[in-house]
Each structure stands twice: as structure tokens, then as C-alpha cells.
Amino acid sequence: MAVRSTFRAASLLALLATGAMAQATHPETGDPLAENQTFSWRILDEVPTLDPGLIEDVDSGSIARQLFEGLYNQDAQGNIVPGVALDHTLSEDGLTYTFNLRPEARWSNGEPVTANDFVYAWRRAADPATASPYSWYIDLMKVAGAAEVVAGEAAPDTLGVRAVDDHTLEVTLTQPIPYFPQMVTHYTTYPVLQSNIEEHGDAWTQPGNMVSNGAYVLSERVPQERTVVTRNENYWDNANTVLNEVSFLIINDENQGLTRWIAGELDATDVPIGQFPRLKEEYPEEVHAVPNLCTYYYAINVRPDSDPALLDVRVREALNLAIDRDVIVNSILAAGQLPAYTLAHPATAGYEVPEVPIATMTQEERNTRAQELLAEAGFGPEGEPLTFEIIYNTDQAHQQLAVAIGQMWKQTLGVETTLANQEWQTFLDTRREGNFQIARAAWCADYNEASTFLDLMTADNESNDPRYENPEYDALMEESRTAADPQPLYTQAEEMLARDMPILPIYFYAKDFMLDASIKGYAFENAQENWYAKDMYRIAQE
Structure with a gap:
């Protein structure tokens, strides 16, 4: 017997926005609505695409989530x-998913969204000709034929996804994936309109060209x-959408972002590094930590042609031990972060963080062992001197952490560091190319399950920048x-x-x-921060 997954339709769907606006209240919460229904969000860099x-x-991905809509969304708690x-x-057998698409779904040009739009998008993402940095994700979902398509060994039309009819999408897997429905909330699985891409080519994502199927359309992009x-x-x-406009403002400096937020020019911005305690006292209702x-981690280049010292695991372990994470999270960041000695986040659903040896040591013990390991490898004060370059994308917090970690390595191990900051797209390219x-x-996390972290270090994962x-x-x-x-396998992997x-x-x-106090409906409990x-919506304030 087939297993049917259904969802209770939100009561909001039964209400008309016209009635809500006539009452100037939110149709579901009853909050009084402001006349100005705009929202501005600070981002660090120009988005690459x-x-x-x-x-x-x-x-x-945050911008694309407003422009496009996949098979499933997430609610404020992260549920599909x-x-x-x-x-x-x-x-x-757990291998065939049949999705029933809503007939009222439309592209922004008025055309219906069909199952074929998903088929085209998934084939395109897996096709090596697209050069998608996330092509591996289609394979990770275990879509039949994905491994061969991504490797260039089979044609994209052999991928295990087909349109039964306009409103029925069938996906065939090679093995059951219990969290597969969570995976189709990810932007790589969003539909795209083939005719739109064929008409405009690479320029299809520009304002005036882009056809999208989400709650919003692209109206302006100033590099x-x-x-x-x-x-x-x-x-x-659309009848139940309240915000009329969302702006993503590029501000490279966190302190400038804070200044503009205080001046009322921004609705949301990150707390500058180290300032959370002070700002929480000053703005208790508007400062949030969720x-x-x-x-956050440092990737070590372990490609065969990398620095010979970094290919010595004793050097890598010494560097790892000499990082005082308690100082980083308590004195530098000071906003609820936790020391990490393993990869998968402890808040991941159903996951238990294994206790690795470094986590049970005092920092003094770590430093002593780090010095011993570096000496064994022939480096350090009594051996060959070491100098490493740390690269990071331009951001005050990344710079301060690199400076602090460099000082820890210098003080404990005698290791010198140089720092190099790069613009975001250049930085991504540098990491990917191994330079x-x-x-x-x-x-x-791309989805709320530990494999989203641990798959990162598999050999065929395109985002495995160390090339482990x-x-x-x-x-x-x-x-x-x-x-x-x-879980036992995840423990072994960690x-x-x-x-x-x-x-x-x-x-x-x-x-x-x-976050400005007038903004309501933010997904504070969504651990993936998918909003x-x-x-x-914005409420009226007295």
C-alpha cells in the first residue's frame, strides 16, 4: 500500500487579504498593520548568482527563497x-515519490507551473554542462541515474524524475532516504522556466528578464x-502575502550595518562581533540570539601538492589543539556560540555529538600536547619554523578570529601566520581551486539531518574544499x-x-x-534560519 503524506492547509488561506487590509489588521494574528509594508535586510557581499x-x-539562497518556490516550504519551526x-x-519500497502539484501555481508571467518545470530544473542542475557547484546534491538525494549524469556518463534525460502529467511529478530513488521530503525545500530543487532561460541565456536572472514562481519577483539589482x-x-x-517589498542591502562592515540600523535605515542586521552583551542590554526586545x-571551521588543504607540513597530520593536530575555543566563544564572539570539536551541529534533529579526546582536555593540556606533536614533526622553536597563510572573505568578524587564532598559534607553537582577505566570489573560487x-x-545545513554536515567530507562532494x-x-x-x-556510523565518521x-x-x-520591533512573523525557531x-509583516506602532 502506498503511504500518503498530507498537510493541514493553513487557516490563513481561507481569509482574504482585501478584508484584512480593509480592517488594517493581519488576517491571522489580528495585529494592526503598518501602512509601510517593506523589509530591509543587510547582507555582507554581492551575491554571485x-x-x-x-x-x-x-x-x-535567502534571496532565491523569496523569488522561487520548490515542492515544499518550511514553517516557522522548520517543518515542511x-x-x-x-x-x-x-x-x-520507499523508492518512488509521487508529488501532487497545486493547479493554481503560476509563474510571474502568468503561465502555470508544471511538473515539467521541475524535471527541467533537476536535469539542468545535474548536467555537467551547467557546471552547478551543487550538482552533487541531486546525487546526494539518491535520485536514480544522478551519479551517472553528474559524472557525465549518462544523458540528463536519464535522471529518475518525470512528469506523469502537468500536476504530477514522479521521482525515483536508488535507495530509500527517510529525510528526502526535507531535501526538496532546498534551492537546488526549485523549478526554473526553460523558455525564460533559452530566451535570455545567462542574462535570464536580471531584473526585467527573470520569470520566477515565488511570492516575489526581482525588481532591482544594483551591483x-x-x-x-x-x-x-x-x-x-499573493492574497495572503503582506510585505510588498524586500530589500537586501550590501554592507561589508558590521559596525556600519549597526549604525544604519540604529538610524532606522535597516530592519535587520547582524550584531557586530563581541557587542552582543552590550546591545542586548540597550535593545532587549530587538536583539536576538537563536x-x-x-x-565554523578552518579548512586545511590536504591535496597531494599542498604544503608538506600541512600534509603531516601531527602538524594539523597541533594547530587544532592550540586553538582556545573557550576564548573565542566567550570573550570574542560572546553571543551564545558553542565550542566545536566535531563537524555536525548539536542542535541537528536526532543527532548526538560524540565525545572526542580533545573535547575532554583542558586548554593547558591541549597546548602541551600541541607542542609535543609539532616537535615530533620536526617543527617549532627547536625545529624548522612554520608560516601559514589564512584566507577569509572580507568581514570584520572573520578578520578578528584569524588574528586571534594566529596569535594563539604564535604564542603556543611559534607558528607565524599571514592573513589575506578576498571578495566573496574570488574567495569561493580560490577555495574550490585549492589555491x-x-x-x-x-x-x-541544507536539511535538518546530520548527513548534511558529514557528507561534506566525502571525496566526491564539490564543497569538500580540503579535498579530503x-x-x-x-x-x-x-x-x-x-x-x-x-548515529553509530555518524559517530565513527566524526x-x-x-x-x-x-x-x-x-x-x-x-x-x-x-530586528526592528515592528517586524513580525520571523522564523525564530527555524534552526536552519530559513525565513x-x-x-x-510590519505592525503599526503608536
Whole structure:
């Protein structure tokens, strides 16, 4: 018997926005609505692309989430809710998902959104000709034929996704993935309109060209300044969307972002590094710190042609031990972050962080062992001197952390460091191409399950910037996909990373930010920090 997954339709759908606006109150909460229904959000850098098939970073994904809609969305708690798909059925063997698409879904040009739009988008993302940095994600979902398509060994039309009819999408997997429905909230799986891309080519993502199917359309994009999206009148739930305009303003300096927030020029901005305690006292209702499924780490280049010293695991372990994470999270960041000695975030659903040896040591013990290891490797005060370059994308917090960690390495190990900051797209290219020794990195969950972190270090993952390759590790992760209880395998994988150290985990994120008190509906409890402007609104204030 097929298993049918359904969702309760939100009561908001039964209410008309026209009635809400006539009453000047929100149709669901009853909050008085402000006449100004705009929202401004500060981002750090110019986003490299708004093409869902090419996106690989958080800020691009945040904008794309407003412009496009996948099969499912997430609610304020991170649970999946209907998007273009109303529900799905699952075959008895767990290999075939059949999604039932809502007939009222429309592109911004008025054309219906069909199952073929998903087929085209998924084939395009997997096709090597697209050069998607997230093509591996289609394979990670275990879509039939994905491995061969991504490798260039099979044509894209062999991918296991087909349109049964305009409103029925069938996806065939090679093995059951219990969290598969969570995975289709990700931007790589968003539909794109084939005719739009064929008409405009690479320029299809420009204002005036882009056709999208989300609650908003792209209305303005000024490089290095802002991206603006406005209401999509053809969105199926436009009647219940309240915010009319969302602006993503590029501000490279966190302190400047704070200054502009205080001046009322921004609705939301990150708390500058180290200022959370002070700002929480000054703005108790507007400063927030919430769990965020992201892990901050340093990637070590372990390619065969890398720095010979970094290819010595004793050197990598010494560097790892000499980082005083308690100082970083308590004295430098000071906003609810947690020390990280492993990769997967502890707030990940159903996951237990394993206790690795470094986590039980005092910092004094870590430093002593680090000095011993470096000496054993022939480096340090009594051996060959070491100098490493740390690269990071331009940001005050990344710079301060690099300075602090460099000082820790200097004081404990005698290791010198040089720092190099790069513009975001250049930085991504540098990491991907392996032109670095040590690089700042972070990973945010693509879905709420530990494999989203641990798959990062498999050999064929395009985002494995250290280029760590361990067949035993890959086998563990492959086995975990069908395990009744994957936790023991995840524990082994984490222990393996803690032994081989292609990365140096530093801290687990907490999202700390300033949000104007008039903005309501933000998804504070969504641990992936996936927010949808269509669910937000501005209240009138006295």
C-alpha cells in the first residue's frame, strides 16, 4: 500500500487579504498593520548568482527563497509545509515519490507551473554542462541515474524524475532516504522556466528578464549596493502575502550595518562581533540570539601538492589543539556560540555529538600536547619554523578570529601566520581551486539531518574544499543512508575526521542579529534560519 503524506492547509488561506487590509489588521494574528509594508535586510557581499541551479551560498539562497518556490516550504519551526506540491505518496519500497502539484501555481508571467518545470530544473542542475557547484546534491538525494549524469556518463534525460502529467511529478530513488521530503525545500530543487532561460541565456536572472514562481519577483539589482524584490501578483498565495517589498542591502562592515540600523535605515542586521552583551542590554526586545545549524571551521588543504607540513597530520593536530575555543566563544564572539570539536551541529534533529579526546582536555593540556606533536614533526622553536597563510572573505568578524587564532598559534607553537582577505566570489573560487593553505569556512545545513554536515567530507562532494579523500569514511556515509539507526556510523565518521583533521572545527553558530520591533512573523525557531518574507509583516506602532 502506498503511504500518503498530507498537510493541514493553513487557516490563513481561507481569509482574504482585501478584508484584512480593509480592517488594517493581519488576517491571522489580528495585529494592526503598518501602512509601510517593506523589509530591509543587510547582507555582507554581492551575491554571485540568483540562478537556483548555480547557487552555493547562504545569502543567494535567502534571496532565491523569496523569488522561487520548490515542492515544499518550511514553517516557522522548520517543518515542511506545502509549496508547489500539496502532498505526496510514497511507494511501499520507499523508492518512488509521487508529488501532487497545486493547479493554481503560476509563474510571474502568468503561465502555470508544471511538473515539467521541475524535471527541467533537476536535469539542468545535474548536467555537467551547467557546471552547478551543487550538482552533487541531486546525487546526494539518491535520485536514480544522478551519479551517472553528474559524472557525465549518462544523458540528463536519464535522471529518475518525470512528469506523469502537468500536476504530477514522479521521482525515483536508488535507495530509500527517510529525510528526502526535507531535501526538496532546498534551492537546488526549485523549478526554473526553460523558455525564460533559452530566451535570455545567462542574462535570464536580471531584473526585467527573470520569470520566477515565488511570492516575489526581482525588481532591482544594483551591483555592490542592493537587490530588491517586490510582490508577485501571480503567486498562488499573493492574497495572503503582506510585505510588498524586500530589500537586501550590501554592507561589508558590521559596525556600519549597526549604525544604519540604529538610524532606522535597516530592519535587520547582524550584531557586530563581541557587542552582543552590550546591545542586548540597550535593545532587549530587538536583539536576538537563536540556534543556527551552521559550523565554523578552518579548512586545511590536504591535496597531494599542498604544503608538506600541512600534509603531516601531527602538524594539523597541533594547530587544532592550540586553538582556545573557550576564548573565542566567550570573550570574542560572546553571543551564545558553542565550542566545536566535531563537524555536525548539536542542535541537528536526532543527532548526538560524540565525545572526542580533545573535547575532554583542558586548554593547558591541549597546548602541551600541541607542542609535543609539532616537535615530533620536526617543527617549532627547536625545529624548522612554520608560516601559514589564512584566507577569509572580507568581514570584520572573520578578520578578528584569524588574528586571534594566529596569535594563539604564535604564542603556543611559534607558528607565524599571514592573513589575506578576498571578495566573496574570488574567495569561493580560490577555495574550490585549492589555491590556499588554510581557509576560513562554514557549513550551514541544507536539511535538518546530520548527513548534511558529514557528507561534506566525502571525496566526491564539490564543497569538500580540503579535498579530503578517505574510502573508509565514504563507505560509512554510504552505509548510513539505509541504516535503521545511523548515529553509530555518524559517530565513527566524526571520530575519523577528528583523527585525520582535514578541517579544524572552531564553533557552532548561534544567529545573533538586530530586528526592528515592528517586524513580525520571523522564523525564530527555524534552526536552519530559513525565513520567508511572505510570512512576515510590519505592525503599526503608536
